[in-house]
Structures are given as structure tokens and as C-alpha cells.
Amino acid sequence: MAKLTKSNFPQFSVDIFQNAYLAQGANEVNAIVTVTATGGGTSAALPAAGYGSSLDGPDAAVVIAVDCSGSMDYPPTKIRNAREATAVAIDSVRDGVAFAVVAGTHEAKEVYPGAGQLAISSPGTREEAKQSLRRLTPGGGTAIGTWLTKADQIFSTRPDISIRHAILLTDGRNEHERPDQLQHTLDRVQGRFTADCRGVGTDWEVAELRRISSALLGSVDIVADPSGLAEDFRAMMEKAMGKAVADVALRVWTPANASVKFVKQVAPVVEDLSGRRVDAGPRAGDYPTGSWGDESRDYHVCIEVPPAGVGDEMLAGRISLVVPQPDGTSEVLSQGLVKAVWTDDLNASTKINPQVAHYTGQAELAGAIQEGLDAHRRGDLDTATAKLGKAVQLAAESGNEDTFKLLSKVVDVVDAKEGTVRFRKNVSEEDSMTLETRSTKTVRVKK
Amino acid sequence: MDQLTLSCPNCAQPVAESDRYCEECGIDLSTARASGTDPRATAPAPSGFSATHHATTPDDSPLPSGTSGAAGGTGADGGYDAAPGAAGSRGTAAHDGATGGGLPAAAGKGADGAYGAMPGTGGLGPTGGGLPGAAGEPDAGGGYDAAFGAVGAAAAPVPSGATGDFVLAAPVLATEVEEPEVSGAGAPDPWSSVPAGDARVCVGCGAQRIDTDGYCEACGLAQPRPRDHQERSLNGVCGVSDRGHRHHRNEDAFAVAATSRPDGGSAVVAVVCDGVSSATRPDDASQAAADSASEALLEALESGVEPETAMTEAIMTAANRVDELADEFEREPSRNAPACTIVSAVLTEGRVTVGWVGDSRAYWFPDDRSGSRRLTVDDSWATRMVEAGLMSEAEAFADARAHAITGWLGADAIEVEPHTLTFTPDAPGTVLICTDGLWNYAEAAADLAAVVPADARTKPLHAAQTLARYACDRGGHDNVTVALLPVDGIEPHEPTMPNHPPTLVGDSLDSPTLQLREGES
Ligand SMILES: [Zn+2]
Numbered sequence: 001m002a003k004l005t006k007s008n009f010p011q012f013s014v015d016i017f018q019n020a021y022l023a024q025g026a027n028e029v030n031a032i033v034t035v036t037a038t039g040g041g042t043s044a045a046l047p048a049a050g051y052g053s054s055l056d057g058p059d060a061a062v063v064i065a066v067d068c069s070g071s072m073d074y075p076p077t078k079i080r081n082a083r084e085a086t087a088v089a090i091d092s093v094r095d096g097v098a099f100a101v102v103a104g105t106h107e108a109k110e111v112y113p114g115a116g117q118l119a120i121s122s123p124g125t126r127e128e129a130k131q132s133l134r135r136l137t138p139g140g141g142t143a144i145g146t147w148l149t150k151a152d153q154i155f156s157t158r159p160d161i162s163i164r165h166a167i168l169l170t171d172g173r174n175e176h177e178r179p180d181q182l183q184h185t186l187d188r189v190q191g192r193f194t195a196d197c198r199g200v201g202t203d204w205e206v207a208e209l210r211r212i213s214s215a216l217l218g219s220v221d222i223v224a225d226p227s228g229l230a231e232d233f234r235a236m237m238e239k240a241m242g243k244a245v246a247d248v249a250l251r252v253w254t255p256a257n258a259s260v261k262f263v264k265q266v267a268p269v270v271e272d273l274s275g276r277r278v279d280a281g282p283r284a285g286d287y288p289t290g291s292w293g294d295e296s297r298d299y300h301v302c303i304e305v306p307p308a309g310v311g312d313e314m315l316a317g318r319i320s321l322v323v324p325q326p327d328g329t330s331e332v333l334s335q336g337l338v339k340a341v342w343t344d345d346l347n348a349s350t351k352i353n354p355q356v357a358h359y360t361g362q363a364e365l366a367g368a369i370q371e372g373l374d375a376h377r378r379g380d381l382d383t384a385t386a387k388l389g390k391a392v393q394l395a396a397e398s399g400n401e402d403t404f405k406l407l408s409k410v411v412d413v414v415d416a417k418e419g420t421v422r423f424r425k426n427v428s429e430e431d432s433m434t435l436e437t438r439s440t441k442t443v444r445v446k447k
Numbered sequence: 448m449d450q451l452t453l454s455c456p457n458c459a460q461p462v463a464e465s466d467r468y469c470e471e472c473g474i475d476l477s478t479a480r481a482s483g484t485d486p487r488a489t490a491p492a493p494s495g496f497s498a499t500h501h502a503t504t505p506d507d508s509p510l511p512s513g514t515s516g517a518a519g520g521t522g523a524d525g526g527y528d529a530a531p532g533a534a535g536s537r538g539t540a541a542h543d544g545a546t547g548g549g550l551p552a553a554a555g556k557g558a559d560g561a562y563g564a565m566p567g568t569g570g571l572g573p574t575g576g577g578l579p580g581a582a583g584e585p586d587a588g589g590g591y592d593a594a595f596g597a598v599g600a601a602a603a604p605v606p607s608g609a610t611g612d613f614v615l616a617a618p619v620l621a622t623e624v625e626e627p628e629v630s631g632a633g634a635p636d637p638w639s640s641v642p643a644g645d646a647r648v649c650v651g652c653g654a655q656r657i658d659t660d661g662y663c664e665a666c667g668l669a670q671p672r673p674r675d676h677q678e679r680s681l682n683g684v685c686g687v688s689d690r691g692h693r694h695h696r697n698e699d700a701f702a703v704a705a706t707s708r709p710d711g712g713s714a715v716v717a718v719v720c721d722g723v724s725s726a727t728r729p730d731d732a733s734q735a736a737a738d739s740a741s742e743a744l745l746e747a748l749e750s751g752v753e754p755e756t757a758m759t760e761a762i763m764t765a766a767n768r769v770d771e772l773a774d775e776f777e778r779e780p781s782r783n784a785p786a787c788t789i790v791s792a793v794l795t796e797g798r799v800t801v802g803w804v805g806d807s808r809a810y811w812f813p814d815d816r817s818g819s820r821r822l823t824v825d826d827s828w829a830t831r832m833v834e835a836g837l838m839s840e841a842e843a844f845a846d847a848r849a850h851a852i853t854g855w856l857g858a859d860a861i862e863v864e865p866h867t868l869t870f871t872p873d874a875p876g877t878v879l880i881c882t883d884g885l886w887n888y889a890e891a892a893a894d895l896a897a898v899v900p901a902d903a904r905t906k907p908l909h910a911a912q913t914l915a916r917y918a919c920d921r922g923g924h925d926n927v928t929v930a931l932l933p934v935d936g937i938e939p940h941e942p943t944m945p946n947h948p949p950t951l952v953g954d955s956l957d958s959p960t961l962q963l964r965e966g967e968s
């Protein structure tokens with residue numbers, strides 16, 4: 001398995017894709033920012049012996065929170081699969097990494113190691129942890145906020161560990177706390193650790209779990225068939241183990257009289273970060289991106305600038321990747337420039353940058369799916385059909401094959417080019433939830 | 448060659464303009480300055496057009512600079528020798544023409560004197576003025592050099608000329624001798640003030656923080672760049688380029704240079720290129736084309752290649768260079784490969800050779816302007832329509848497609864066919880080469896002639912500035928670039944009528960077409 005070492009701090013690169021040319025009077029600048037990290041965690045293969053006591057403490061901490069509400073017993077395979085998946089995840093925890101297991105119901109109970117602590121992974125502690133999974137027995141309700149609070153308490157015993165990641169597994173709705181209570185908890189813990197969320201079966205709510213994963217800068221997915229859980233847990237854990245740097249932020253500087261209209265992550269999934277801005281000095285704001293291993297993500301930045309005269313050029317934005325330093329300052333890892341140039345050449349100003357066009361389409365695709373499924377739930381079949389028709393068209397156009405396949409399990413595609421579709425007669429809950437959960441997955445621009 | 452060099456190109460130690468050697472590393476600054484860029488664009492600016500006189504001097508000494516140094520016998524003269532000597536990096540003999548050209552501003556002075564221009568040097572007028580007939584005389588060069596030595600000594604403020612390569616934001620110091628009143632004092636002049644140094648102030652909001660990328664840290668406005676406005680002046684040729692008012696960057700480029708023929712005659716070169724805006728990195732394309740064509744012309748002319756052949760080959764060299772850019776730069780989305788136009792003029796032994804591809808133009812303006820004419824035929828849609836007899840010129844130019852070019856340098860060009868034309872003016876005058884940024888405002892030669900200052904031949908830099916400013920004052924819709932080559936136009940053995948129109952000689956590929964064009968002059 002991939003290993004990580006602190007000396008393998010990834011190299012970040014920032015590439016800007018935009019059409020800087022604006023027509024006279026135009027005031028909106030769009031750019032796609034591609035951030036690529038290389039040479040970090042996953043590419044560094046370190047012998048297992050290199051870990052643990054020889055280094056100055058663990059690099060990462062992981063808390064696994066497993067839903068043990070009463071519904072996990074129906075059918076009983078659910079809890080059995082959850083136990084097995086958790087065991088696989090534990091096996092994937094690298095030597096030297098701090099970890100803990102929590103059982104979640106309407107309250108959070110520590111399963112391993114207990115006493116609010118984290119264990120340090122070794123063959124011995126992993127075995128102990130797996131033994132303790134027998135204590136995962138269904139009973140009680142669901143209050144995910146309490147699980148998050150518990151995870152936060154456990155992480156906070158080791159403030160020296162910067163990469164902190166939780167894995168949340170649930171099978172039902174968050175019925176035993178009010179939405180505002182959950183929101184309150186999210187507001188409190190966001191930025192302190194990241195979390196991936198998995199929903200088992202079809203009795204959970206996509207929007208609710210997405211709210212948690214978005215706040216905690218992680219992924220959300222459906223595991224409709226509990227037997228697929230173990231593989232999914234292994235993959236999630238491996239990804240978590242590949243992270244080499246935490247708390248990276250996208251810093252956007254804009255000049256006087258300009259403002260950021262939105263900042264969205266658009267690949268690998270659409271995630272609107274606009275509301276997450278934290279001021280970072282004059283005319284600059286930081287948007288959190290969580291932790292990074294070797295990976296590449298795209299962001300769509302839209303900036304409103306004061307219109308200038310034809311022939312004028314201005315810097316509309318300076319986009320940088322920053323990581324906080326122990327002394328409270330932040331280090332700039334890499335940066336790129338977003339420009340605005342006013343021209344009377346319509347050929348130049350009317351061209352939409354292909355990257356911008358593509359991701360605008362991908363975001364529209366995600367929106368169309370969510371609105372379509374919403375309308376369907378409300379019983380508004382006309383709107384639902386129109387929206388999913390549009391989604392089919394966008395998915396086909398952009399070559400988003402996975403999404404197209406998921407769509408065609410919900411609607412019969414009559415004409416993909418025209419976006420003509422008909423709702424299928426007996427759409428399974430599983431198919432429509434899978435479509436909704438994965439609606440935000442995007443593809444990159446075709447070369 | 449972007450800016451006036453005031454630090455040692457070898458070790459970056461600050462050096463004075465008058466230093467010949469770097470105090471830190473000891474390098475010969477004249478050579479280093481020259482070889483850092485274009486080795487021959489180093490002739491000092493004091494002008495006049497004496498190079499042609501050298502060219503017409505059959506047994507001109509191959510080492511006129513030495514001669515002149517002796518003849519001038521002044522420290523100032525020695526100072527001048529240093530810079531042109533730099534050209535010697537390519538072979539002394541080859542460059543002495545340029546050296547001679549550089550020194551004998553005296554010839555220009557003579558001309559100035561004759562045309563009654565220069566206070567302070569007017570006293571020299573008689574000297575120079577007494578010489579013109581000497582153009583054909585064997586020792587004229589020495590005479591000019593001697594005269595120049597005197598000028599150099601008398602008009603001491605010239606030494607900036609010794610720094611060689613000129614890209615000057617402000618009117619050129621070196622031309623003080625030649626053109627003392629280039630710009631008035633008074634209100635801040637955008638043409639003379641590209642803020643430089645640490646204390647830059649935003650031209651938009653006045654903030655004092657300019658980031659290293661050249662944008663204001665407060666309002667984001669892009670600050671003026673060196674290429675926004677450039678002026679270069681050498682002996683016998685000068686150029687001015689300006690961004691204009693409606694483009695965010697200057698995609699035009701030019702090169703001016705001087706060298707000498709193997710027989711000691713002089714050769715003066717100017718190249719002007721206009722980057723195709725719809726292409727990838729047009730500014731790099733035009734710069735690469737101007738530089739490579741200039742370099743190729745100099746090499747060929749130095750080794751004795753005939754100017755027409757040198758011109759054709761230089762344009763092909765530039766075309767290949769621009770082609771290469773297609774591989775060096777990633778193509779911008781939905782844009783063509785880097786591309787540009789080219790127009791070039793070479794003056795050798797009183798003979799003018801023009802070459803071009805695209806819609807950048809060359810014009811000839813005799814001193815009396817009566818025989819003013821365009822020398823080039825655009826590679827453009829409009830021209831093609833007119834040539835095919837499908838439209839009148841007026842109709843063609845009224846069409847939206849009029850300015851679409853049908854020939855350019857760049858990887859997307861199907862075939863590059865350089866056009867050339869050679870003629871020997873038999874009257875004094877000025878060759879103008881320019882981008883459409885100028886001729887869009889005065890297309891016909893007669894109209895443009897009205898804008899070219901009467902003293903363009905004797906004060907070419909001032910004329911070039913006037914023309915560029917004319918385009919900017921008319922709206923500056925495009926980048927504008929002009930280069931001027933003064934031609935004394937005095938036949939060595941057959942004095943001719945001063946008012947006679949130029950004679951076109953037959954080695955033009957386009958002479959039939961050119962005949963069509965005569966109506967406009
Ligand atoms: Zn400013």
C-alpha cells in the first residue's frame with residue numbers, strides 16, 4: 001500500500017484557463033483553475049518499517065463511525081456487512097497512523113480503543129480493534145451530530161496530527177436531532193477534520209449526507225448493496241492514507257472594486273465553495289480545499305470587475321494555493337493570474353473558453369439532475385422530464401458516460417441530442433438515489 | 448534588446464554610459480552590449496546618411512574608424528569609435544562601414560548645415576556643405592570623419608550615443624545633435640514617460656505598489672510595458688512603435704540595423720512586423736520575425752549577397768522562425784498558430800530593396816513629395832478582389848473583409864511567397880515602412896505624404912514619432928509601427944534632376960502590379 005512521509009510534501013501547480021477578452025462594458029471574468037499536486041503521499045513508497053517510533057509521531061489520524069441504530073438489523077446482513085467493511089478499513093490503516101472506532105446511534109459510543117483516545121496502528125492494535133467490532137450491536141436511534149462531536153473530541157487529543165479524517169457510515173435519516181442541531185455541530189467542527197460519508201441501502205437522505213460531506217470537504221456515495229461495503233471502505237481508507245498535506249486553501253485576491261461572484265470546485269465533483277470564504281488580508285479570501293495527496297482538481301472562479309476601456313488590461317484575480325504555518329502565517333504554494341482585457345474585437349470577446357464552457361455545462365448537468373429528481377418527488381412529472389432531458393443532453397454532449405448511464409436507468413432516452421426522454425415505469429429507489437448521489441461527478445474536458 | 452543597458456550584460460555591475468570596460472569583470476562593454484542582442488544595432492545615433500557616401504567611395508579605407516580617430520583626434524571621437532567597434536565582433540572589415548556610418552554624423556551635419564537646421568553645429572555646415580560633391584571622391588570618408596570629430600568635440604552631450612542599442616521611451620538623447628527639439632517640456636507626455644525603477648506609481652489609481660507581474664496591487668491595472676512604446680535610432684535608420692489606444696499590448700515589432708558590405712559600402716536595414724491578433728502569441732511572432740529577418744539580412748549583406756536575394760532569404764528565414772513558434776508555444780484555444788506580416792527595406796549603395804508578406808507597407812517620399820508612391824502591394828482580400836477585376840478599389844476597401852490578409856508568416860500559412868522590389872532613387876527622399884496601424888488613417892501615398900514632415904530625411908526620428916503620434920491621435924485603433932530610411936539619392940556619377948520621380952528597376956516580382964498602383968501617387 002502507498003505510504004507517506006512528511007518529507008514528501010507535494011508540489012502544487014496552478015494552471016489558469018480563461019478567455020481574458022471582454023467586450024466593451026462587460027464585467028464578468030470566468031476562469032478554470034486546475035490545481036495539481038504531485039510528489040506527495042501516494043507516490044512515495046516507504047518501507048513499513050520506516051513508520052512508527054522512528055518518526056516524530058503519526059502523520060494522520062482516522063476515526064471510523066459506524067451506524068448502530070436499530071434499523072441496521074433489518075436485514076441483519078446490514079450490520080454484518082458493516083462489521084466486515086470496518087474490519088477491512090482497519091486492515092488498511094497503515095502502521096503508525098492513529099485511529100479509533102466509534103459506534104453511532106442517538107449518541108456516540110467509543111468502540112476502540114476507548115477513553116477518548118486514539119490507538120497507534122500496528123498489527124497488534126489492528127487485531128484488537130477488529131475483535132472489538134463484535135460490540136457493534138444494533139439498537140437505538142440516529143443523531144449524526146453526536147458522532148461528529150465524539151470524533152472531534154478524539155481528534156483533539158492529538159493536536160500535533162494535521163491530517164484528520166473521519167469515515168461515516170449510516171443507513172437512515174438523522175431522526176434524533178433537529179436539522180439546526182446538526183448544522184450547529186457542522187459549523188463547529190468544519191475545518192477541524194475531513195469526512196467521507198457513505199449511505200447503506202436506500203433509507204437515508206442524499207441531501208442530508210451531502211450537507212455533512214460538503215461541510216467536511218469529503219465525498220458522499222451510496223452503497224446500495226451492503227456486500228460492496230468492504231471494497232468501498234478499503235478504497236476510502238487508501239485515499240485517506242494518501243493525503244500528504246492538510247488545510248490547503250485556495251486564496252483569491254481581487255483588485256479594488258472587484259468581487260468574487262463564486263468559487264466552485266468543478267472536478268472531480270461539483271462543490272460550491274462560495275459560502276466558505278474566510279477573509280485573508282486586504283481584498284483576499286481563502287476557500288478551504290481540505291487535504292491533498294497526489295491528485296488534480298479543477299475550480300471555476302467567477303469575478304466581477306469594474307468595466308474598463310477598450311485596450312485596457314487588468315489583473316482580475318490572483319489565485320494561489322496556501323497552507324497554514326505553525327506560526328500563524330501561510331505559505332503560498334503556487335499561483336496563477338486571471339486577467340481581463342477589453343477589446344472591440346468581437347471574435348475575441350465572444351469566444352467562451354472551452355474549459356469554462358465545459359464545466360459550466362457540468363455544473364448545469366448536476367443542477368438539472370437534482371432539480372429533476374426534486375420535481376419527480378413532488379409529482380411534477382413535466383418539469384422532471386424536462387430537467388432530466390436536459391441532463392441527458394448535457395451528459396451526452398460532454399461525454400460524461402457514467403452520469404449518462406445512471407440517467408438511463410431512470411429515464412428512457414428517446415433522443416440524447418435533443419434531450420428527449422420518458423420516465424421509466426418502475427424506477428427503483430436505488431437507481432434514483434444513485435443518480436442523485438453521483439449527480440455532481442464531472443468529467444474533464446475532452447482533448 | 449529591450450532597454451537601454453546601464454548595467455554590465457556580463458556581470459550586472461552598474462556601468463556608466465561612457466565606460467568602455469566593466470570595472471567588475473573587465474568585459475569590453477561595447478562588444479558585450481552588442482553581442483547581447485543584435486551585434487550591429489549598435490551604431491551610435493548621430494545621424495545623417497554618410498554611410499552611403501562611404502559606399503560610393505571606391506577605395507574607402509577598410510578601417511575608417513581608425514582613420515577617423517586619427518583625423519578627429521579628440522577624446523569624444525574615440526568614445527564613438529568604441530561603440531561601432533563593437534560591431535567588429537562580426538569582423539572588422541564587415542563593420543567598418545557601419546563604423547564609418549556611425550562616425551560621420553558630420554555628413555549629416557553637413558546636410559543639416561546645408562539644409563540650415565542645426566544651431567550650434569551650423570558652424571560645421573560649411574565643412575559638410577563643402578563636401579557633398581565629395582561624395583564620389585576617394586577620401587571623402589576621411590573628410591567626414593574629421594568633421595565629425597570636430598562635431599563630437601563641440602557638441603559634447605552626445606555620449607549617450609555610445610551605448611549603442613536604443614530602445615528609448617523618451618526622445619532619444621543621442622539624436623540631440625541631429626534633432627534637438629524633439630519634444631517640448633511641459634505637461635507629462637505619455638510618449639516620454641514609461642515610469643521605471645522602484646518608485647513606480649500606478650498609472651490608473653496612483654497607488655505606489657506595482658507587483659512583479661506588472662499589475663497594480665490596488666486596482667489591478669496593467670502598467671505600461673517596455674514594448675508599449677519603443678523608439679530606436681541608428682545612423683541612417685530609425686523606428687518607432689506604439690501600442691495605440693485600443694489594444695492592450697503591442698503586437699507590432701521592428702528592428703533597425705546597419706552594417707557594411709564586403710567592399711566597405713554600407714548597408715542599412717529596417718524590418719517591421721505586425722502580429723496577427725487572432726493567432727497565438729502574435730507579439731512573440733512579430734518580434735521573432737523582425738529579429739530573425741534583420742539578422743539574416745545583415746549576415747547576407749555582409750557576405751556580399753545581392754540585396755534582392757538577401758531579402759527573399761531573410762523573409763523565408765523569418766517565416767521558418769515563426770513556424771517554429773508553433774511548436775514552442777501551446778496553441779491558445781480556437782486561435783491559429785503564431786503569425787505575423789513582414790515588410791523590410793534595405794538601403795545599399797543608394798539602392799532601395801523592399802520585401803514583404805501581408806499588408807504591412809512601404810512608401811517612397813521624395814523630399815518634394817511630388818513623386819510619393821506606395822511600393823508594396825498588400826496580400827489582402829481587397830487587393831485580391833481588385834486584381835481579379837471583381838471590384839473597384841473603393842468597393843473592395845469598403846467591404847468588411849477588406850483587411851483580411853491572404854499572406855503571412857506562420858505555421859498555418861500554406862505557402863510563403865515573399866515579394867521584393869528594388870529601385871534606385873535619383874532624388875533625395877525617405878523610405879517609410881509601416882504597419883496598417885498607420886496607413887489605415889492615410890492609405891494613399893499622397894495622403895500619407897501630407898503627414899510626413901518636410902524634414903523627414905534629415906530628422907527621421909522626429910518624423911517617425913510624428914507619424915506614430917498621428918495614428919494615435921486619430922484614434923490609435925491598432926498598434927502602429929513606422930521605420931524610416933533617409934536616402935540622399937545622389938547618383939554617384941550621374942547627377943539627376945531633384946524633382947524627378949524614382950525609377951523603378953526591373954527586379955521586382957510585382958512590377959506589373961506596381962504599375963497598376965501608380966495612379967495613387
Ligand atoms: Zn492602480
Ligand SMILES: [Zn+2]
Nearest residue numbers: 721883884925
Ligand atoms: Zn496592425
